[in-house]
Amino acid sequence: MNVKHHLGFDSEQAVLRTSIAVTTVVAGFGIAFGILSGSFSIAFDGIYSLADASMSVLALVVSRLIALSADSSQMSGKLRDRFTMGFWHLEPIVLSLNVTLLMGVSIYALVNAIGSLLAGGRVLEFDFAILYAVVTLITCATMAILETRAGKRLRSDFVKLDAKSWVMSGSITAALLIAFCFGYAVEGTRHAWIAPYIDPAVLAIVCVVIIPLPIATLKRSLSDILLVTPQSLKRHVDEVAAATVARHGFLSYRAYLARVGRFKQIELYFIVAADTPARNIGDWDRIRDEIGEAIGGEGNDRWLTIVFTGDIEWAS
Missing domain, CATH: 1.20.1510.10 (Cation efflux protein transmembrane domain)
Incomplete structure (x- = not known):
């Protein structure tokens, strides 16, 4: 038994x-x-x-x-x-x-x-x-x-x-x-x-x-x-975000992170050039999926928000 x-x-x-x-x-x-x-x-x-x-x-x-x-x-x-x-x-x-x-x-x-x-x-x-x-x-x-x-x-x-x-x-x-x-x-x-x-x-x-x-x-x-950002999580997300910026030609990114118990809240804002060629929503969602897979830890205890914007004030 x-x-x-x-x-x-x-x-x-x-x-x-x-x-x-x-x-x-x-x-x-x-x-x-x-x-x-x-x-x-x-x-x-x-x-x-x-x-x-x-x-x-x-x-x-x-x-x-x-x-x-x-x-x-x-x-x-x-x-x-x-x-x-x-x-x-x-x-x-x-x-x-x-x-x-x-x-x-x-x-x-x-x-x-x-x-x-x-x-x-x-x-x-x-x-x-x-x-x-x-x-x-x-x-x-x-x-x-x-x-x-x-x-x-x-x-x-x-x-x-x-x-x-x-x-x-x-x-x-x-x-x-x-x-x-x-x-x-x-x-x-x-x-x-x-x-x-x-x-x-x-x-x-x-x-x-x-x-x-x-x-x-x-x-x-x-x-x-107190929503202190875990440094190990920050390093990992920064690596993924920086690689995404380089791969897709974005201008920069802003990352906001917190851990509350087992719950991880991650908000990523990618700054895109105003003259970037238009893409359909499916293309942007594929990039989101790519970022989510690279970050890992998908489940009920991960809250991941990914935003693409040409206005840096939306990311501040």
Whole structure:
């Protein structure tokens, strides 16, 4: 049996639905065991998972809207009329919100961990804590592996970010497991005084490590929101446009580019001499097809506009 197909990993929305279900279970498991063991680090792990699940729900909604916009026949008339350019712009907004929320939760936990260390730590039930860490680590590792593969196959930023969240959650849990095993080992020995400090200390270390991890995703999503032109895309489009100008004897061109999540918007204006011999519409469309094929990436996530004009003001 194909495990990924059985789990519903054959589409972006199916992956996110599975992840939400598993994350919710893990979150409830963590909060319950955090209370039973007296561990704020375990409770944080559960709350972190719960925050991640809430963002996954939002990502699932946006993913569904993007899928609907690719097939306008399935959209309601009101949505189609009000969002004529689709819902691609929501993707980087959700990614930014997701990263900001998770970083905020981690910063809050770091502050509490430092406060607990200064107050003398806390006593834990290490047997409950170890059981939680083992079960959760296995779950996180499994989901991280499956989602990483699915993210590459589906080319989905939502799935890739969700896979990173599972890696981060697994890293937190692995650190907790090591610390809890050490705490269990020193109980009843002359080093038992260390035990109350283990939970807040490991939580502080984990927070310091994971807070910077999503910064790259935040940087890219903010760039998309601000419509910063990707330089690799600009170089490629400039090469295609310059070759077109040389091949067809145009005067020059203007290119306007933006990336919003998976959506690429490309507008090309070619300046044609006023005395250029007349061509029929079929000839101009063949040139457009030629340019589109050279740029590549044709699909629902590419918005390509090609204009030919003798008036440079139309291109400015």
